Amino acid sequence: MAVAAAEASMGSEGEAAIGLTLLGFWTSPFVLRARFALNLKGIPYTYVEEDLFGDNTKSRLLLASNPAHGGKVPVLVHDGRPVAESLVILEYIDEAFPEHRPRLLPSGGDPHGRAAARFWAAYVEQKLLPTWVPLYGGKTTEERVKAAGEVIAVLETFEGVLGEKEFFGGESVGMVDVALGGFIGWLRASEAMCGVRTIDPARTPLMAAWAERFGALEGVREIVPDVPGLVEYNLMKRARRGLPFLPPHQLPQ
Numbered sequence: 001m002a003v004a005a006a007e008a009s010m011g012s013e014g015e016a017a018i019g020l021t022l023l024g025f026w027t028s029p030f031v032l033r034a035r036f037a038l039n040l041k042g043i044p045y046t047y048v049e050e051d052l053f054g055d056n057t058k059s060r061l062l063l064a065s066n067p068a069h070g071g072k073v074p075v076l077v078h079d080g081r082p083v084a085e086s087l088v089i090l091e092y093i094d095e096a097f098p099e100h101r102p103r104l105l106p107s108g109g110d111p112h113g114r115a116a117a118r119f120w121a122a123y124v125e126q127k128l129l130p131t132w133v134p135l136y137g138g139k140t141t142e143e144r145v146k147a148a149g150e151v152i153a154v155l156e157t158f159e160g161v162l163g164e165k166e167f168f169g170g171e172s173v174g175m176v177d178v179a180l181g182g183f184i185g186w187l188r189a190s191e192a193m194c195g196v197r198t199i200d201p202a203r204t205p206l207m208a209a210w211a212e213r214f215g216a217l218e219g220v221r222e223i224v225p226d227v228p229g230l231v232e233y234n235l236m237k238r239a240r241r242g243l244p245f246l247p248p249h250q251l252p253q
Contacts, residue, residue, distance in 0.1 A: 018097075020045035021077040023062045025052055027225055027233050029182035030086035031074040036178050037093050039219030041100035045076075053240075086182070087121055090175055102172040120161060120168065121179040128154045128183065136186070136234060141194060141246055148196035151187070152203055159204045166213060173214070181214050189230040195249040 022038065022045050024031030038045050050073055051057040063071040065082035076083045076092065083092045094104045106113035131154055135147035158180065162168055168176035188211075190198040201208040215224055225233075231248050238245070 018044055019079045021048060021061075022046070023048050023050055023059070023065065023075045023077070024073045025050055027185075027230060028073055029186060031182075032185070032223065033086045033178050033182040034074045034076060034089045034093075035223055036181055036220050037090050037104060039223070040102065040173055040178075040217065041093065041097065042219075043093065043097055043100050087125070087175075087179065090121075090178060094175075102169065102174070104169070104173070104175040104178060106174075117169070117175045120158075120176045123157075124176075124179045124183075127157070128180070132183065132186065135190060135194060135198075137238065137241070137243060138194075138246075139244055144194035144246070145196055148190055148194055148198055151190070151198045152196075152200065155187075155198065155204050155207050159207045162206050162210055164206070167210070173217070177210075177214055181220065184211055184215050185225040185227070185230055187211070189227045189234070192227055192231045192248045193234060194246075 020038070020043065022031070022034055024035065024047065026049060035047065048059070048061075050059060050062055052073070058071045061077065062073065062075060065075045065077055066072055066084045069084065072084070074084075074086055074089060076089045078092075078096065083089050090104055098107075105117050128151065131147055131150035133147075135144050135151060138144035138147055158168075161176075165171075167173050168180070184199075187198045190196055199208050199211050215221055235245070235248070
Protein backbone atom coordinates (compact mmCIF):
# COMPACT_ATOMS: atom_id res chain seq x y z
CA MET A 1 0.00 0.00 0.00
CA ALA A 2 1.21 3.52 -0.75
CA VAL A 3 1.89 5.95 2.04
CA ALA A 4 1.02 9.52 1.15
CA ALA A 5 0.43 12.58 3.28
CA ALA A 6 -1.67 15.39 1.88
CA GLU A 7 -1.68 19.00 2.97
CA ALA A 8 -3.70 21.98 1.79
CA SER A 9 -1.85 24.69 -0.05
CA MET A 10 -2.09 28.44 -0.22
CA GLY A 11 -5.26 29.94 -1.62
CA SER A 12 -8.79 30.87 -0.63
CA GLU A 13 -11.70 28.46 -0.27
CA GLY A 14 -13.38 30.00 -3.28
CA GLU A 15 -10.46 28.97 -5.44
CA ALA A 16 -10.36 25.36 -4.24
CA ALA A 17 -12.39 24.26 -7.25
CA ILE A 18 -9.27 24.60 -9.45
CA GLY A 19 -8.70 20.90 -8.75
CA LEU A 20 -4.90 20.65 -8.60
CA THR A 21 -2.93 17.91 -6.89
CA LEU A 22 0.86 17.82 -6.84
CA LEU A 23 2.58 14.49 -6.16
CA GLY A 24 6.08 14.90 -4.81
CA PHE A 25 8.87 14.24 -2.36
CA TRP A 26 10.27 16.78 0.07
CA THR A 27 13.95 16.74 -0.95
CA SER A 28 13.43 16.80 -4.70
CA PRO A 29 14.59 20.05 -6.36
CA PHE A 30 12.25 19.22 -9.24
CA VAL A 31 9.23 18.94 -6.96
CA LEU A 32 10.26 22.14 -5.20
CA ARG A 33 10.17 23.95 -8.53
CA ALA A 34 6.51 23.12 -8.98
CA ARG A 35 5.67 23.97 -5.38
CA PHE A 36 7.49 27.31 -5.61
CA ALA A 37 5.66 28.24 -8.80
CA LEU A 38 2.24 27.38 -7.41
CA ASN A 39 2.94 29.13 -4.12
CA LEU A 40 4.39 32.28 -5.67
CA LYS A 41 1.41 32.57 -7.98
CA GLY A 42 -1.03 31.94 -5.12
CA ILE A 43 -2.65 29.00 -6.90
CA PRO A 44 -4.37 26.62 -4.45
CA TYR A 45 -3.46 22.94 -4.69
CA THR A 46 -3.21 19.78 -2.63
CA TYR A 47 0.28 18.46 -2.05
CA VAL A 48 0.73 14.70 -1.63
CA GLU A 49 4.02 13.46 -0.19
CA GLU A 50 4.91 10.13 -1.81
CA ASP A 51 6.80 7.26 -0.21
CA LEU A 52 9.52 6.48 -2.75
CA PHE A 53 11.57 3.96 -0.80
CA GLY A 54 9.55 0.95 0.22
CA ASP A 55 8.53 -1.92 -2.01
CA ASN A 56 5.31 -1.07 -3.81
CA THR A 57 4.80 2.10 -1.78
CA LYS A 58 4.24 4.61 -4.56
CA SER A 59 0.61 5.61 -4.78
CA ARG A 60 -1.58 4.18 -7.51
CA LEU A 61 -2.25 7.73 -8.65
CA LEU A 62 1.47 8.38 -9.15
CA LEU A 63 2.08 5.13 -11.01
CA ALA A 64 -0.92 5.72 -13.25
CA SER A 65 -0.03 9.38 -13.82
CA ASN A 66 3.58 8.92 -14.92
CA PRO A 67 4.01 5.40 -16.35
CA ALA A 68 6.57 6.60 -18.90
CA HIS A 69 9.08 7.33 -16.11
CA GLY A 70 8.19 4.60 -13.65
CA GLY A 71 6.20 6.83 -11.35
CA LYS A 72 8.78 9.59 -10.88
CA VAL A 73 7.88 12.87 -9.21
CA PRO A 74 6.77 15.57 -9.68
CA VAL A 75 3.42 15.01 -11.30
CA LEU A 76 0.76 17.71 -11.37
CA VAL A 77 -2.78 16.37 -11.72
CA HIS A 78 -5.28 18.95 -12.97
CA ASP A 79 -8.90 17.81 -13.00
CA GLY A 80 -7.74 14.22 -13.38
CA ARG A 81 -5.24 14.92 -16.19
CA PRO A 82 -1.55 14.46 -15.31
CA VAL A 83 1.36 16.68 -16.33
CA ALA A 84 4.87 15.32 -15.70
CA GLU A 85 8.41 16.78 -15.77
CA SER A 86 9.16 19.89 -13.73
CA LEU A 87 9.94 22.34 -16.54
CA VAL A 88 6.87 21.19 -18.45
CA ILE A 89 4.82 21.70 -15.30
CA LEU A 90 6.13 25.26 -14.94
CA GLU A 91 5.06 26.16 -18.47
CA TYR A 92 1.71 24.44 -17.96
CA ILE A 93 1.02 26.45 -14.81
CA ASP A 94 1.90 29.66 -16.64
CA GLU A 95 -0.45 28.88 -19.54
CA ALA A 96 -3.32 27.30 -17.59
CA PHE A 97 -3.54 30.14 -15.05
CA PRO A 98 -2.50 33.30 -16.93
CA GLU A 99 -4.29 35.55 -14.47
CA HIS A 100 -1.99 34.46 -11.64
CA ARG A 101 1.21 36.50 -11.33
CA PRO A 102 4.11 36.51 -11.65
CA ARG A 103 4.32 35.15 -15.19
CA LEU A 104 7.27 32.77 -15.37
CA LEU A 105 7.81 33.38 -19.07
CA PRO A 106 7.62 36.83 -20.66
CA SER A 107 4.25 37.37 -22.29
CA GLY A 108 3.20 39.39 -25.31
CA GLY A 109 5.63 40.28 -28.06
CA ASP A 110 8.82 39.00 -26.50
CA PRO A 111 9.69 35.70 -28.19
CA HIS A 112 13.40 36.24 -27.56
CA GLY A 113 12.78 36.66 -23.83
CA ARG A 114 10.82 33.41 -23.71
CA ALA A 115 13.49 31.59 -25.73
CA ALA A 116 16.25 32.89 -23.43
CA ALA A 117 14.34 31.81 -20.31
CA ARG A 118 13.81 28.32 -21.71
CA PHE A 119 17.48 28.09 -22.70
CA TRP A 120 18.79 28.96 -19.24
CA ALA A 121 16.22 26.78 -17.47
CA ALA A 122 17.41 23.89 -19.66
CA TYR A 123 21.01 24.86 -18.83
CA VAL A 124 20.28 24.01 -15.20
CA GLU A 125 19.42 20.46 -16.32
CA GLN A 126 22.32 20.17 -18.75
CA LYS A 127 25.12 21.68 -16.64
CA LEU A 128 24.22 22.07 -12.98
CA LEU A 129 22.54 18.71 -12.45
CA PRO A 130 25.40 16.58 -13.90
CA THR A 131 27.96 18.39 -11.74
CA TRP A 132 25.77 18.09 -8.65
CA VAL A 133 25.28 14.31 -8.89
CA PRO A 134 28.89 13.37 -7.92
CA LEU A 135 28.80 15.92 -5.09
CA TYR A 136 25.72 14.17 -3.77
CA GLY A 137 26.88 10.60 -4.40
CA GLY A 138 30.67 10.73 -4.72
CA LYS A 139 32.58 7.76 -3.29
CA THR A 140 35.36 9.89 -1.77
CA THR A 141 35.64 13.34 -0.23
CA GLU A 142 38.06 14.26 -3.01
CA GLU A 143 35.49 13.35 -5.65
CA ARG A 144 32.88 15.46 -3.90
CA VAL A 145 35.21 18.44 -3.55
CA LYS A 146 36.07 18.26 -7.25
CA ALA A 147 32.37 18.17 -8.12
CA ALA A 148 31.71 21.16 -5.85
CA GLY A 149 34.28 23.14 -7.82
CA GLU A 150 32.44 22.28 -11.03
CA VAL A 151 29.15 23.37 -9.47
CA ILE A 152 30.72 26.72 -8.59
CA ALA A 153 31.89 27.11 -12.20
CA VAL A 154 28.30 26.65 -13.38
CA LEU A 155 27.09 29.21 -10.84
CA GLU A 156 29.73 31.63 -12.13
CA THR A 157 28.08 31.35 -15.55
CA PHE A 158 24.72 32.17 -13.98
CA GLU A 159 26.37 35.11 -12.19
CA GLY A 160 27.07 36.63 -15.58
CA VAL A 161 23.52 35.98 -16.78
CA LEU A 162 21.98 37.52 -13.66
CA GLY A 163 24.10 40.66 -13.69
CA GLU A 164 22.65 43.46 -11.58
CA LYS A 165 19.04 42.27 -11.86
CA GLU A 166 17.14 41.30 -8.71
CA PHE A 167 15.91 38.11 -10.35
CA PHE A 168 16.60 36.30 -13.60
CA GLY A 169 13.08 37.35 -14.59
CA GLY A 170 13.98 41.01 -13.98
CA GLU A 171 12.06 42.77 -11.23
CA SER A 172 10.00 39.64 -10.53
CA VAL A 173 10.65 35.92 -10.40
CA GLY A 174 10.77 34.06 -13.70
CA MET A 175 11.25 30.51 -14.96
CA VAL A 176 15.04 30.51 -14.49
CA ASP A 177 14.69 31.63 -10.87
CA VAL A 178 12.32 28.77 -10.13
CA ALA A 179 14.32 26.19 -12.11
CA LEU A 180 17.57 27.09 -10.35
CA GLY A 181 15.87 27.86 -7.05
CA GLY A 182 14.79 24.26 -6.63
CA PHE A 183 18.45 23.46 -5.84
CA ILE A 184 18.96 26.18 -3.20
CA GLY A 185 18.58 23.85 -0.24
CA TRP A 186 21.06 21.35 -1.63
CA LEU A 187 23.53 24.08 -2.62
CA ARG A 188 23.39 25.42 0.93
CA ALA A 189 24.08 21.90 2.21
CA SER A 190 27.26 21.41 0.18
CA GLU A 191 29.54 22.87 2.84
CA ALA A 192 28.25 20.39 5.41
CA MET A 193 28.48 17.55 2.91
CA CYS A 194 32.02 18.09 1.62
CA GLY A 195 33.48 21.25 3.15
CA VAL A 196 33.01 23.45 0.07
CA ARG A 197 30.60 26.39 0.05
CA THR A 198 29.05 26.39 -3.41
CA ILE A 199 26.99 29.56 -2.91
CA ASP A 200 30.00 31.65 -1.96
CA PRO A 201 29.76 35.45 -1.67
CA ALA A 202 33.50 35.64 -2.32
CA ARG A 203 33.20 33.81 -5.65
CA THR A 204 29.71 34.68 -6.84
CA PRO A 205 28.45 37.67 -4.82
CA LEU A 206 25.52 38.38 -7.14
CA MET A 207 24.34 34.77 -7.01
CA ALA A 208 24.74 34.69 -3.23
CA ALA A 209 22.57 37.81 -2.92
CA TRP A 210 20.03 36.34 -5.37
CA ALA A 211 19.85 33.11 -3.34
CA GLU A 212 19.09 35.14 -0.20
CA ARG A 213 16.37 37.13 -1.99
CA PHE A 214 14.75 34.14 -3.62
CA GLY A 215 15.00 31.98 -0.52
CA ALA A 216 13.30 34.66 1.58
CA LEU A 217 10.21 34.94 -0.64
CA GLU A 218 6.87 33.96 0.86
CA GLY A 219 5.95 30.63 -0.65
CA VAL A 220 9.62 29.63 -0.89
CA ARG A 221 11.14 30.03 2.55
CA GLU A 222 8.48 27.88 4.20
CA ILE A 223 9.31 24.77 2.17
CA VAL A 224 13.04 24.93 1.39
CA PRO A 225 14.51 21.94 3.25
CA ASP A 226 17.00 22.86 5.97
CA VAL A 227 20.64 21.80 5.84
CA PRO A 228 20.60 19.27 8.73
CA GLY A 229 17.61 17.49 7.23
CA LEU A 230 19.22 17.27 3.80
CA VAL A 231 22.53 16.06 5.21
CA GLU A 232 20.74 13.35 7.20
CA TYR A 233 18.76 12.35 4.11
CA ASN A 234 21.94 12.17 2.04
CA LEU A 235 23.60 9.91 4.61
CA MET A 236 20.57 7.61 4.55
CA LYS A 237 20.55 7.49 0.73
CA ARG A 238 24.28 6.75 0.61
CA ALA A 239 23.84 3.90 3.06
CA ARG A 240 20.98 2.43 1.03
CA ARG A 241 23.11 2.59 -2.12
CA GLY A 242 26.10 0.96 -0.43
CA LEU A 243 28.28 4.07 -0.75
CA PRO A 244 31.09 4.72 1.75
CA PHE A 245 30.19 6.65 4.89
CA LEU A 246 31.62 10.16 4.65
CA PRO A 247 31.00 12.08 7.87
CA PRO A 248 29.46 15.56 7.55
CA HIS A 249 31.74 18.56 7.96
CA GLN A 250 31.30 20.73 11.02
CA LEU A 251 29.92 24.09 9.96
CA PRO A 252 31.32 27.29 11.49
CA GLN A 253 29.08 28.78 14.17
